Amino acid sequence: MSGIFSKRNSALLLLIIAVAASLSIVSYNYSAHTSEQIEEIAVHDIRSNAEIQVHDLSNSLANKLADVTNNLNIMAKSPSVRQADFESARTMIDNAELASEDIVDFYMWLDKDGRIVWISNINQTTYEQYRGFDLSYRSYFIHPRDTLQAYYSSVTDSNDRILRLYISYPIIILNEGDSFAGVVVAGVRTSVLGEFLEGQISPQLQSQVGLLDNRGIILYSKDTPYTGKNVFGVRYQSFLSSLDPESVNSINSGFKAALHSEAASKDTAIGDTKVTFAYQPVILEGQQFGVLYIFAPHGQATAAAALIDQQKNLTMLMIIGIAASASGIIFVIFLWNKRLQQTVDTTTAELRKANEQLKAHDRMQQEFINIAAHELRTPVQPILGMTEMLESEMPDKSDDIKMIARNARRLQRLTEDILDVAKIESKSLKLKKTTFEFGEVLINLPNDYGRHEIVNGDVRFQYEPKEEVTIEADKDRITQVVSNLLDNALKFTKKKGTITITTEKQQDGQLTVRVADEGPGIDPEIFPRLFTKFVSRSQKGTGLGLFISKSIVEAHGGKIWAENNSDGKGASFYFTLPLSSDQASKIEGKKTGETLS
């Protein structure tokens, strides 16, 4: 295992883990920051909405109550009420009640002694029951009587046990020196007031609305037990004490500020719920009637933040998962790589060893060929040399000496052929390529063939090229091929005949050479083995010439083949060789020209 974690691999693995950890931290911080921002935006939105809503509610309430006070003002100043025209006043009061019945429970007319003169929205039986009922002890009578000013009551527990807000106006007889003649009173159920306020609130905000009078007494709250209680009183403060002190202070300071005609909002908490506490004074006829407030919970903002938190956690988990997967994959890759490396190392070592063995083998083969060459050629030298000397010194014995020379040369040829076969089979045959004119090959031949001459008795040799052909090849080796083919042709053209060499340039940049004879043709029995070793019908040949020729031609990238002539006279041997690049490009150019034309 330690092999897998090389320094480089360990560093890479640590880098991946570090990158994953960094990404996790960055992602976590970014998500946390985003969550806070989104929550802040959402809270800001809730706060703004709460402020707008409490402001709108305050105005709506003020307008609604202004309608009531207007009605009271009109009633208080109407001649029928002032002059105690009962029937007309009653009709007016009933009509006013009908016009504002959505908010007003009833209008009531009290005389100067505080007794009931008329109550709207009441049947005759009940009226008769309450007619003349003394309400002079009620604040809504006492205050306007004593101040001659409009009066707004706090929550009042009425005789019928219904909590109401009362608004009263004094009836003043002007022509008798501002004498007090009674009051007109509007009774508004706090529950109706609450319904009105609740109806104005957008349900999406899920806010709780409340209304205080200008002394801090709760006129409306959804928590009805607190209605009529002072927000600074024991009961409400006892409720607030369940909250954390900071929230209590925040709410109390907000109520105080609102009662001093300030409008604002602040974020606080009720239990575990974060809320925006927004408040707004309600101004009626230029004076503060009370305070409207709402608690707008941050539920949506908290839900959005919670979603972001979930996303943050999921992202973290995914990054950790991806890092773990990547580490696992890298581990597997390292393991695989290590095994591959071991395989490569083993194979490389084996190949190196095999290569060294091959080189040693090649050296041994080359050494063998060298020694064989020396040992085969050396004894031929004195034989051939002495023969040459005897030929010059004993011309009368020339036939005998020629026999020795012929056999010595045959031995020499056999020696060279065997060495060539050894080189071919050990793949150490080397070519020394040059560019030359093909005709030069014929001049270099041992028998020195001319272009058109008798070479052996009645056998004629013919080579009449139509054009000069240059090839790129090993001149000595191609000479050897041509020599082999000509010797072969000469051997089988025993009587009168012609050996013809023709050359033809091919479109593929190759030169085809044909050596045709007029001998008996190729024996069908040896045809399939013609270019293999030791195939010969001649007593003189080594049986290696065609095999060597094939190897030389193929080493040049050419091919060699033979066929019997179509006229039934003799055989033809063909071989191809690459033309020189100049001549090949000329053919290519000609082909292109022909195509273009």
Place this chain on the structure above:
Amino acid sequence: MSSPNELPSKRTVMICEDEEDILDLYSSFIRGKFNVITALSGEACLSLYREERDTGRKVDILLLDHRLGDMLGDQVECKIKEMDDTKTILITAYEIDDIVLVDLRERECIIAEMEKPVSLPDLEKKIQQLLI
């Protein structure tokens, strides 16, 4: 190993060959036309060459076998080249690598090479060409 019969008008050819038959063959063939000095080993060749040089006699051509009994022909020819400007013909039955031959030619250790078995008339022709 032999010294030439003094024939001042003739040019001198030294033959170094470890095969005695071949040494005799070459020397017999050219003896009438040249002063001939023969050596059967590389060491003998160098010794005879120094002797000839010290006595003021010039060896014009050296026919040198490649693989001698005691050393390779290229060692001999390059040492002789260091001593004088004798023209050396390397005669070999071995397959000498072309790179080695090109190197010997470039360093002028040899002036020509022939492959055994050589034709004696060809050998004489080559000597005559190089003496011009």
